[in-house]
Amino acid sequence: MTAKRSDAITQGFERTPHRALLKGTGLPDSSMNRPFIGIATSFTDLIPGHTGMRELERFIEKGVHTGGGHAFFFGIPGVCDGIAMGHKGMHYSLPTRELIADMIESVAEAHRLDGLVLLTNCDKITPGMLMAAARLDIPCIVVTAGPMMTGTGRQGRRFSFVTDTFEAMARYKAGVIDEKELMQCEEHACPTAGSCQGLFTANTMAILTETLGMSLLGCGTALAVSSLKKRIAFASGERIVELVRDNITPRQILTKAAFENAIRVDLALGGSSNTVLHLLSIAREAGVDLPLEEFDRLGRTTPQLASMNPGGKHFMEDLDAAGGVAAVLYQLRDLIQDNPTLTGLSTQQIIASVADVDEEVVHPVSDPIRAEGGLAILSGNLAPDGAVVKQSGVSEKMMRFSGKARCFESEEAAMTALMGGQVVAGDVVVIRYEGPKGGPGMREMLAPTATLMGLGLGDSVALITDGRFSGGTRGPCIGHVSPEAAVGGPIALVEDGDTIELDIPNRALKLQVDDVVLAERRARWSRPEPKIKTGWLARYAAVVTSANTGAICKAD
Structure with missing residues (x-):
């Protein structure tokens, strides 16, 4: 491996004070020459999508050390849009995207970290982390913590956050449901840790992160409570060390083709309108020209292939079981451009590896939900x-x-x-x-x-x-x-x-x-x-x- 960024704080007699401080953190001499991997974690007790991250942190750390690196945790703030909704707090949500990118840049540059694992999940946190990755252009990998499961009720009813809280509130006001049913909604709408169950902003951004090639296969849809998510976290820790050794950086992945592929997947699934803001901002940090008009140009030729909650009937757990992001890429295969991903496979190689797709959830292009994309x-x-x-x-x-x-x-x-x-x-x-x-x-x-x-x-x-x-x-x-x-x-x-x-x-x-x-x-x-x-x-x-x-x- 060539010279590392962290050599600036570990090598030479002039860095004796720096090594002393690193040893003060508990760093052993045996790790002094290993790649220094920062794990930017947005764990918080305040957001359901993030409460399960402590376990994922452990698995990422194990993966980093198994891969031959040394892991350092540092914290990143998060805002829950659902809790911030409808009062002064929502003024702060989108602006935190900028704070998150700036904080990651500051810590990574000040401490000369060699690579980053970005542990994230919810609405502005994932794009903020991707903006930082593109801006820094040092080896990075994103781990999205995953969606929560739907709540279960009688006769096969499945509860979800938006339709069974915000919309239920209005139905109660209109006299359509009574207080007992409203309380049932409140109790069952958020049954596990994870991001909200439908194709809202958090889950759309997780899917687009995988599509862009910045997270491992399956990460975008694997449930927060699944053992698969833990294995992906471990593998991401191992992979970041390889990315550092091979000097594979985000701007090699985040090309114009990657953004166009992500927009097509977004359109095919009918994702959140917030992704327009976020993809534009990430592209700018990556040095990619992505005008707003691209969304409409691609939308004219990208059919909507899935009926996802909140506008449709399927949830993230259904999409995951149907084959996840790879299944969507497969169905869009004639529209998807070949592009490298940090998995080591190109998008076309990922498409070629798909063995089965549940076409009730992800329709083929020949049988779309709508002829045009979701946005x-x-x-x-x-x-x-x-x-x-x-x-x-x-x-x-x-x-x-x-x-x-x-x-x-x-x-x-x-x-x-x-x-x-x-x-x-x-x-x-x-x-x-x-x-x-x-x-x-x-x-x-x-x-x-x-x-x-x-x-x-x-x-x-x-x-x-x-x-x-x-x-x-x-x-x-x-x-x-x-x-x-x-x-x-x-x-x-x-x-x-x-x-x-x-x-x-x-x-x-x-x-x-x-x-x-x-x-x-x-x-x-x-x-x-x-x-x-x-x-x-x-x-x-x-x-x-x-x-x-x-x-x-x-x-x-």
Whole structure:
């Protein structure tokens, strides 16, 4: 093996103080020349997806030492989007992605680590870790901790987090279910450790991490409570030492082809709309040009092959049993580009190794769920720089819709109106000043979207926002409207009663107001006072970019 990064703190008489400090941690002389492997762990007692990580840490550490390296743990924070939802806490969720990338960069560079195992699971933590891997470009491998199992009920009922908490809350409010059933939902919705059971953001990002080639085979879908996940953790510890010795780094894996493959898998499964933000940001760190329009270009030729919860019937445990990511790649084989992965196999070699696919869960291209992929990029005079809709969760009836605007300056105001019965069929709910700058932090709004569905308005009311949605969102909900209201985007100029037209097949989002009238409104518009003026979020709002560029932080 050639010179290691860690030689800068272990070699030569000038490094006597450094070695003394390392010995102070308990490092023996026998490990001084081994590859130093950092294990960035986002373990926390606060998030169900992360509570099981202590065991995975043990297996990763065993693998590192078996492979001939020496492991060092360091902690990375995590936010549970479900717990942060619907209050001030959600302002902090997306911004933590930047903090996570910065923290990993800081620790790895300050301590000259030779390689990293990135132990992650939930929504912003996985993309933050991938951003750090691409930025550092030192050997890295990602271990996603895996999804939880569905809850079980009578007569084969399966419970899951979003439909049996957020949507159940609205059904209770509407009198569809009673308090006893609501409490059953609360008890059974999250029965084990792991990320939430459907194809929400955490699980979508785990799948895309494997598709990108940054985690071992099966890691993206293996259940958090499975022994397979432990074996993958051990093998990942062994593999990182090999990656260091062979100097295989993320930018060799994260090519334009890798990102296009990941987008196609995302589209085929009908994944979370948040992946648009995250893939754009990871690509930027990897030095790959990935414009927003790529999602729509690929979506036109990538069929949706799976019916995944929350918009469909299957859960992560079903996808795992059906063959996982490899099965999806196999079904998309004629659309997938060959690309290296850190497993040592190329994508086409992985496809060639697939022996069986459960086609009830992952359909063949010849028998798709829908002809187009799960995400669509819309544009028009209401969203000149684009907007995102998870069309896999939209009914055929709502693919084209025209309604009257009901404008709200915050998520809280919209929720008050929804729960008070003030939103009716034919309305288009507009929630603005919730973008990256205006929020700040581009809050995820699962509560309003789940409330719409729970109140039975999913086929008669649309929702449009410069904020974003949970991966658990379904229905005619259009997010990431760019430019956002806080910078004077057209969404800031909408008034109650304006007609808004949604045409997903033609990728159009239009405000039916004359340009002259809009110009008059713009002349009257003034930038509102920031919602948060102190602390980290005030600094974030000053440097964050628009959603159509991934909501990244730039100093210039």
